[in-house]
Amino acid sequence: MTNTTIGIIGSGMIGANVARLAIAAGLDIVICNSRGPETLSELISDLGSNANAATIEDVINSSDLIVLAVPFPAYTNLPVDLLAGKTLIDTLNYYPQRDGEMPEVKTEHTATSEMVQSHLANSHVIRALNNVDFVRLLSSARPAGASDRSALPVAGNDPLSKDTVIKFLDKIGYDAFDMGPLSESWRSEPTTPVYVAPYMHSETSYVAQKVTVEIFKNAPGRTVTRDEVEILVKAAVRHDKMFGKLPEFAQD
Numbered sequence: 001m002t003n004t005t006i007g008i009i010g011s012g013m014i015g016a017n018v019a020r021l022a023i024a025a026g027l028d029i030v031i032c033n034s035r036g037p038e039t040l041s042e043l044i045s046d047l048g049s050n051a052n053a054a055t056i057e058d059v060i061n062s063s064d065l066i067v068l069a070v071p072f073p074a075y076t077n078l079p080v081d082l083l084a085g086k087t088l089i090d091t092l093n094y095y096p097q098r099d100g101e102m103p104e105v106k107t108e109h110t111a112t113s114e115m116v117q118s119h120l121a122n123s124h125v126i127r128a129l130n131n132v133d134f135v136r137l138l139s140s141a142r143p144a145g146a147s148d149r150s151a152l153p154v155a156g157n158d159p160l161s162k163d164t165v166i167k168f169l170d171k172i173g174y175d176a177f178d179m180g181p182l183s184e185s186w187r188s189e190p191t192t193p194v195y196v197a198p199y200m201h202s203e204t205s206y207v208a209q210k211v212t213v214e215i216f217k218n219a220p221g222r223t224v225t226r227d228e229v230e231i232l233v234k235a236a237v238r239h240d241k242m243f244g245k246l247p248e249f250a251q252d
Ligand SMILES: NC(=O)c1ccc[n+]([C@@H]2O[C@H](COP(=O)([O-])OP(=O)(O)OC[C@H]3O[C@@H](n4cnc5c(N)ncnc54)[C@H](OP(=O)(O)O)[C@@H]3O)[C@@H](O)[C@H]2O)c1
Pocket: 009, 010, 011, 012, 013, 014, 015, 032, 033, 034, 035, 036, 056, 068, 069, 070, 071, 072, 074, 077, 091, 092, 093, 094, 129, 130, 131, 132, 133, 134, 135
């Protein structure tokens, strides 16, 4: 088992674009969704020969580094025993509009990643890849050393797993800023300064104003250096509604 095969659970906007970045970095990926591998043929043919669709069991058995890219409530369905010992990248953000009301989410004292870690008690959950939108995630990736390379915040309790994830981010085009243990991961949750907006140019940011889907899909990213990520992460203020809000797009 090596980290040259990346498992991805969830094949939607974020899962597919993490797959694209990993493949561009020379890695293999194995990916699943909720409906079964036979429904992923179009995506696999788009991703090329380094990608395979599989069942969730085969994804987990194929890799020690697995990206969780499912809607937040689905974390409770993830198989605890099979995922034991694995390093998991938690990209999951809670959006009540999309995910439904979940009164058990208490962001004022528990980060959502801590809930994922509690469920997957024997896995190493690392918070990362949750604070940039799927379009800019793909378009803003840069090789190591590039002057316009961005950084992403990372949090986790297990140092080795965190190191593995930081190395993975480096391979797929990003520097990292270590926020500390998972209890600090609230600092990159929805509504915080480092969440989504800084990675977009303000004139195209749906946070600043309504934009069309077309503009959203084509808008360039903005470089957010490691130093800026550190400032933004430290400026975060905790409160009881750190939930995502879906963008309202203007008519095309
Ligand atoms: N979109 C972004 O820009 C972005 C950025 C950062 C973080 N995130 C977070 O990433 C997560 C995924 O978001 P998304 O936008 O990629 O959503 P999405 O496009 O709706 O994709 C969700 C994927 O999860 C799969 N899925 C759902 N339940 C599953 C289960 N129990 N087992 C295996 N696969 C399952 C779905 O499979 P089916 O299609 O077969 O149902 C689908 O492939 C969310 O928690 C979101 O907050 C998203």
